[in-house]
Amino acid sequence: FDGTNPRKWIFDLEIAFIANNIQDAAHPRRIGLAVMNLGPAKMWYVTLNPKPTTWGKANGVDGFKEVFLTKYVTEANKAQASQQAQARTQRPTETVNDYLSALEEIWMECGDAAVIPEWMKVSQFTSGLLPAIRLPVKQQAPQTTADAIQAATNCYYALQSTIQPTHATDSVMETMLTAVQELLKETRNNQAQPQLRQRYQPNQYQLRQKQRMENARSGKRAAPPIEGNGGGTIISPSQGAMQYGDTDVYGPTYCTAFVQDVECRILVDTGSS
Incomplete structure (x- = not known):
């Protein structure tokens, strides 16, 4: 016993007596x-004189229960309980019966x-009812506690x-969520692919470097490009026999020829037929 709710403490004790088959006459x-369960109030019983010999009132003499309630049920205790009742409201997780x-x-x-x-x-x-059911219950103007409890339970x-989702609703939501996730995944993949192509596409500088390295391995000497005289013809044909190669890697503007094992880049007039 902690000094509060003395009536509830007595009530719980009597429930325990019944559960443990302690007869009424076993005072x-x-x-x-x-x-044994008085806690700090045990000293009150120790100093009590005379001590009660029965649990309840017998032959006009108060028993332990009456003496205890007289001691701890005070007007201040009643006023505090009344304030608690006014302030007590139904919690969101409570049913109507739990709140009652x-x-x-x-x-x-x-x-x-x-x-x-x-x-x-x-x-x-x-x-103290939940706001969602308080107004409908008050609109019914219940006159007794039983009527109020019945109306509150129905509401x-x-x-x-109305607030519990159905199984069909859950299935629709799961399907929609899956579709949205697949769409987001596809969008991310589409956005990433152009970036990958751009990231690994060699630029013109890298291609020129690659061609120079291949020329160096084959023993060919690189030379500056020889400007053409238009129409794609090669100047200075007397310098030696020329062998035309494939289109130059530098771009469609040039073609490649070799003069005495010297690589020449020949500018082509792309505007000519």
């Missing part, structure tokens, strides 16, 4: 188990059930049926 055993059970525990600390007016219970219960389950 010493019931009192002993209660004292929490309220009833607080009402227990306020005193006997008959002490709390019915209209006050209805007001506290409906005011709660109606709300749950």
